[in-house]
Amino acid sequence: MANAFIKPLEKAAQAGRLPHLLIFHGGSGVERTKTALRLAQVLNCTAGAGDRPCQECVACRKVLSGNHPDVSVLKSAKASIGIEAILHWQEKIYRKHYEGMYKVFSLEEAERLTLPAANALLKVAEEPPERTVIILSAQNIEGILPTLRSRSQAIYFPPPSYEVWLTHLETLSSNALPEEAFRLSGGSAELAEKILGLGVSPVQTWVENYWAALEQRDFSQLFPLFPVEKVEALVFLEVLAVKLRNEDPKTHAVALLKIGKAIENIEHNATPRLALEVLAVQLFR
Amino acid sequence: MSYLALYREWRPRTFGEIVGQKHVSRTLMNALKTDRVAHAYLFSGPRGTGKTTMAKILAKALNCEEREGVEPCNHCPSCVSIDQGSAMEVMEIDAASNRGIDEIRDLRDKVKLVAAKGKHKVYIIDEVHMLTMEAFNALLKTLEEPPERVIFVLATTEAHKIPLTILSRVQRFEFQRIPTGAIQIRLAQVCEAIGRQDVEAEALRVIARKSEGGLRDALSILDQCLIQDGPLGPDAVYQVLGMVGESFSADLLEMLLAADYGRALERLGEGIDSGRDPRQIIRELLDYLRQVLLYESAQQAPIVAPHLQERLMHQSREAGLERILAWIGVLLQGEGELRYAGNPRLAAELLLVKAIHVRTEGEAKRVSSDKAQQEVAARSQVKALPSSEAVPRTELTTETETGSKTDSRAAVLVLGDIESHWPNVLEMVRERKRSTHAFLLEGRPFALAGDVLTLVFKAGYSFHRDKVEQVENRGTVEAALASVFQVPLKLKTLMEADIQEGNPSPGEEEIVQKAVAMFGADLVVVKD
Numbered sequence: 006m007a008n009a010f011i012k013p014l015e016k017a018a019q020a021g022r023l024p025h026l027l028i029f030h031g032g033s034g035v036e037r038t039k040t041a042l043r044l045a046q047v048l049n050c051t052a053g054a055g056d057r058p059c060q061e062c063v064a065c066r067k068v069l070s071g072n073h074p075d076v077s078v079l080k081s082a083k084a085s086i087g088i089e090a091i092l093h094w095q096e097k098i099y100r101k102h103y104e105g106m107y108k109v110f111s112l113e114e115a116e117r118l119t120l121p122a123a124n125a126l127l128k129v130a131e132e133p134p135e136r137t138v139i140i141l142s143a144q145n146i147e148g149i150l151p152t153l154r155s156r157s158q159a160i161y162f163p164p165p166s167y168e169v170w171l172t173h174l175e176t177l178s179s180n181a182l183p184e185e186a187f188r189l190s191g192g193s194a195e196l197a198e199k200i201l202g203l204g205v206s207p208v209q210t211w212v213e214n215y216w217a218a219l220e221q222r223d224f225s226q227l228f229p230l231f232p233v234e235k236v237e238a239l240v241f242l243e244v245l246a247v248k249l250r251n252e253d254p255k256t257h258a259v260a261l262l263k264i265g266k267a268i269e270n271i272e273h274n275a276t277p278r279l280a281l282e283v284l285a286v287q288l289f290r
Numbered sequence: 291m292s293y294l295a296l297y298r299e300w301r302p303r304t305f306g307e308i309v310g311q312k313h314v315s316r317t318l319m320n321a322l323k324t325d326r327v328a329h330a331y332l333f334s335g336p337r338g339t340g341k342t343t344m345a346k347i348l349a350k351a352l353n354c355e356e357r358e359g360v361e362p363c364n365h366c367p368s369c370v371s372i373d374q375g376s377a378m379e380v381m382e383i384d385a386a387s388n389r390g391i392d393e394i395r396d397l398r399d400k401v402k403l404v405a406a407k408g409k410h411k412v413y414i415i416d417e418v419h420m421l422t423m424e425a426f427n428a429l430l431k432t433l434e435e436p437p438e439r440v441i442f443v444l445a446t447t448e449a450h451k452i453p454l455t456i457l458s459r460v461q462r463f464e465f466q467r468i469p470t471g472a473i474q475i476r477l478a479q480v481c482e483a484i485g486r487q488d489v490e491a492e493a494l495r496v497i498a499r500k501s502e503g504g505l506r507d508a509l510s511i512l513d514q515c516l517i518q519d520g521p522l523g524p525d526a527v528y529q530v531l532g533m534v535g536e537s538f539s540a541d542l543l544e545m546l547l548a549a550d551y552g553r554a555l556e557r558l559g560e561g562i563d564s565g566r567d568p569r570q571i572i573r574e575l576l577d578y579l580r581q582v583l584l585y586e587s588a589q590q591a592p593i594v595a596p597h598l599q600e601r602l603m604h605q606s607r608e609a610g611l612e613r614i615l616a617w618i619g620v621l622l623q624g625e626g627e628l629r630y631a632g633n634p635r636l637a638a639e640l641l642l643v644k645a646i647h648v649r650t651e652g653e654a655k656r657v658s659s660d661k662a663q664q665e666v667a668a669r670s671q672v673k674a675l676p677s678s679e680a681v682p683r684t685e686l687t688t689e690t691e692t693g694s695k696t697d698s699r700a701a702v703l704v705l706g707d708i709e710s711h712w713p714n715v716l717e718m719v720r721e722r723k724r725s726t727h728a729f730l731l732e733g734r735p736f737a738l739a740g741d742v743l744t745l746v747f748k749a750g751y752s753f754h755r756d757k758v759e760q761v762e763n764r765g766t767v768e769a770a771l772a773s774v775f776q777v778p779l780k781l782k783t784l785m786e787a788d789i790q791e792g793n794p795s796p797g798e799e800e801i802v803q804k805a806v807a808m809f810g811a812d813l814v815v816v817k818d
Contacts, residue, residue: 016516022293024513031567092387124386124420133299147569147629155337155507158514161532163565164635193635217697244631250639254551258647265640271629290617 011040015159018047019057024158025128026139030146030160033194034113037142038078040162041111042068045076045163048138064105075105080113091122095129098137108137115141116148131156165278170194184191185209191247197239211237212245215281222289224282231278238277242268242284247269253272296516297509300480301343304361308340308347309476309505310468315344317463319723321349322360328461330433330442332418334449335465338504344465346372349412352441359724368409379405386420394425398432401440411440411649418444419451426453433459467503470593476505476510488521492595496527499577499593513552524595534561534571536594539578543605546617546645553805554642568638569628576621582606583614586716620645659718700800703777705738711774718770726766733783743771743779748786755783 017023023044029037046068057064067073079086079094086106098110112118118126131141132151143149146159165173167187174183182205183197189208190196200208202223211230233241246264249257267284271277302308305315314333321327331348333341350362350369362369365574371377383397397413405411415421421429433442433456444460446452477494481487485620497515502509515522515530528535545554561571581592584604594602607612624641631637708715712735720727732754733745747755757763764781770780805814 013517022517024295024510026295095387121420122391124417125384125389125598127386127417128384129387145630150336155510157505158510159532161565161567161570163562186428191636192635193704196633196636243636246636246640250555250643254555254639254643258551258643261640261643262647265637265644272632 011160014044017048018044021136021166023048025133025137026153026157027141028115028146028149028154028157028159029140029142030144030149030161031164033143033165033170033173034142036165036169038111038113040276041078041109041140041142042076044138044140044168045073045107045109045111046130049073049075049105049110066082073104073105075108076111077109078111078113081117084117086112086114086118086122088119088121088125091125095125096131098133102136105135109140111142112135113142115143116145118149120150121169127156138215164192165194167192175196177244182206189244189247191251196240196243196247199236200244203237203240208240208244211241212248215241215285216245216248219285219288224285224289227285229280231281233277233281235271235274235277238271238281239268242271242281256260260288295510296480296513297338297506300509301346302340303347303350303364305351306361308344309472311340311344311465314465318344318348319360327352327441329436329440330460331444332449332451332452332457332460332462333443333445333465334447334462336467336503337447338464338501338506339464339468339507340505341445341447342414345412345414345416345445346380348384348443349410349441352412353377353379353411361725369606372729373402379409382414382416384417385415386417389420389422389425391422391424391428394421394428398428401432402437405439406435407438407664412443413440414443416445417447419446419448423453423743425586428503430455430459443794468505469503470495470498472622473501473503473505473508477508480509480512484516486516487520489515490523492524493522493527495593496524496531496533500531502532517733532570534564534566534574536574536578536598538571539575540598540601540605542575542642543578543582543609546642547605547608549646551643554646556640557638558642562635562638568634569625571620572625572628572638572641576618576625578602579614579618579621582609583611583618586611586614595741616648617645619650641681671704703738703775705735708735708738708743708775714774715767715770718774719767722766722770723763726758728764729763730767731752733758736789740778741777742782744782746784752785755785759783 014027029040043058045067046060048070049064050057050059051062051064052059060066060069066075068076071078077094077097079090081090094110094112100109102108127150133139139148141153141157146154146161167184170187171183183201185205186197186200187194187260189200189205214226214230218224218230242264246261246268249264250259254261263284267280270280295644305319306314311510318327327348331345333344335341347362350364351357351360353372354362355366355368356363364370364373374379375382381397383393401411401413416655436442442460444452444456448459449462449464463660474491474494474497477497478491481489481494493515494512497508497511500511511527511531515527518526518530526533527533541557542554545557558568558571562568578594581594582602582605584590585592585603592599592602608616621641624637624644628634628637628641716727716730719730730745732751733747735743736746737744742781745758758767758781768781769777771777771781802814802816
């Protein structure tokens with residue numbers, strides 16, 4: 006396991022000393038879900054203390070197939086998780102165990118909790134019934150209510166390494182170059198995924214052309230590079246920033262800052278073309 | 291048998307056990323003693339400071355059958371049932387889940403029923419800020435005049451969301467953040483009680499700092515750390531919290547000081563690759579800078595690991611207040627943006643680049659002022675150089691460095707030189723800052739004594755004079771003077787009226803005399 010803290014967590018689970026509220030944040034969603042299910046297995050496995058989870062007993066298999074009545078994973082299909090869903094879920098938390106030793110409740114994408122919903126979780130998250138573990142899983146912990154965070158133990162998942170990331174990729178078309186994408190992204194799996202989505206070579210060509218135009222101070226060379234969508238522009242600029250940072254951050258310091266500013270502007274819905282052209286003019290100097 | 295989180299297991303059960311909040315517990319204990327408990331309380335304050343706990347203790351004390359003074363006994367049937375949450379006369383309501391008017395109406399109906407066994411009925415309404423406006427209003431009448439022996443305790447972290455009509459009907463207690471020292475002591479007590487003396491004091495200090503005044507946070511973190519066996523030092527705590535630690539921040543600051551882009555980014559990369567959150571790294575750097583700032587500005591002993599103190603003091607001296615402030619400004623602003631950044635790693639890297647960049651820009655000024663100080667020491671006065679072309683900011687460094695060669699051509703600068711080159715100075719100031727130039731236009735050089743240049747402003751232009759006196763503007767003008775005349779000059783400003791009194795520069799003596807006249811001789815002490 007990549008995360009050094011998961012081992013102690015499993016150990017705590019085996020000793021029955023797991024805290025009742027955990028927040029998993031960072032990393033990839035797949036990894037967080039996997040960890041949550043694994044913990045549920047450890048808690049409910051019927052094998053002897055040493056070899057949990059055995060992956061063979063009924064409990065382990067039920068957890069894995071999503072059929073364990075005491076293990077519930079809530080994943081909202083809507084853009085936000087409302088108070089209705091939480092009140093319903095809360096009721097389930099207060100119920101007695103069916104067959105397992107521990108009830109495990111995992112809420113995915115917890116940053117999408119609405120404010121009333123998050124507040125409704127407070128009391129149950131502070132003092133849940135015995136042998137109950139609640140796991141909130143979120144990409145960015147800043148999106149979770151501070152009063153909830155104070156009741157929890159937060160576990161940070163670092164961004165996945167290249168190998169782990171590769172196994173998480175669902176489908177790869179034959180001509181995709183994951184390795185190249187990962188290199189361009191400077192080790193950020195999220196960016197690498199976006200690069201793959203746009204295609205590695207178009208991204209590379211665009212960035213090279215843009216930079217070439219800048220170096221030759223030729224504004225007319227920029228024209229064929231457009232039109233550019235918002236998402237594309239962000240990826241291009243981030244790749245450019247990674248490239249400059251790897252080359253020599255000192256000489257490119259000003260350029261890096263301007264690129265950062267341009268990224269911010271585009272995120273705030275500035276017209277991508279305008280932002281990119283303004284950046285070019287600034288960097289001509 | 292089930293494992294209880296430390297903060298639940300160690301929830302205080304008497305007023306005496308509560309850490310901090312003496313102002314609240316003392317008032318409540320006195321009220322209990324004199325039997326003058328109010329019918330409605332509001333406990334507000336930051337998370338993890340003991341609001342719900344205090345409410346529960348109050349409920350127990352009111353209903354306890356064998357009360358010892360004012361403290362609940364914690365073993366009579368009443369206390370036990372309240373602890374278990376099964377008591378009939380203490381209702382703990384989660385207002386965030388029961389937030390509508392219907393729930394409050396229901397509560398209002400039940401309030402009328404008298405408590406069993408002739409005791410007090412206590413309603414603890416937790417997270418009360420989440421009630422809807424209608425629900426609050428439905429509560430108003432009941433809250434104002436509840437039946438006999440009914441007591442409401444409202445608890446919330448967000449008192450500003452409570453309507454004023456509610457606030458005026460309750461006694462309000464503001465809970466405060468618990469001091470780091472008190473948290474550390476409590477943590478040590480807990481560790482000792484559970485037989486974990488192998489936890490180092492330094493580790494507890496890190497936890498207490500990180501908890502930001504919330505004891506619940508602190509105990510949660512301790513809980514998380516205790517999962518590991520064996521002695522617990524600060525490094526283990528950093529590991530568990532996903533922090534990089536103070537020495538890492540010290541290293542980063544070292545690289546900021548050296549303006550080394552490559553190594554700063556490399557170090558940041560190492561931190562991220564070892565599985566730390568880039569946001570966390572920046573936040574810790576900010577914390578560290580805050581300690582540097584406290585030391586630099588108030589000479590307050592830095593709260594860092596003992597082996598880092600010396601290093602921090604050294605760094606603080608090297609950096610100087612201005613640069614520390616500039617860095618904190620950049621990082622603070624960046625930290626806010628970083629929270630929601632799509633690519634936190636890149637954003638953190640850019641933030642460091644920005645911090646170093648800001649610094650090198652400020653460097654030009656700093657070098658020139660250093661230079662200035664050296665020259666003051668040398669007392670060498672140099673004939674003005676007619677430098678009519680403006681010197682761009684970035685070239686300032688090299689320019690002043692070559693300036694040292696001109697020292698040899700020492701000659702005395704007189705007022706006439708300054709007057710003849712005054713337009714150059716104005717032009718130079720305009721290059722740097724237009725607004726300063728506008729204010730300076732109204733002044734003219736009047737006298738030169740040593741390295742002090744006196745400017746005079748016409749009557750009615752005291753506003754302009756005050757503006758020029760401002761530290762920032764003054765710095766700009768002095769820098770311009772330094773680069774035109776290659777001599778550090780100090781600026782002094784006067785109004786024309788002052789001169790007509792025949793006293794261009796009120797000496798120190800006169801100021802002292804004035805002070806003596808105003809305050810009396812025995813209160814005035816002249817210090818250097």
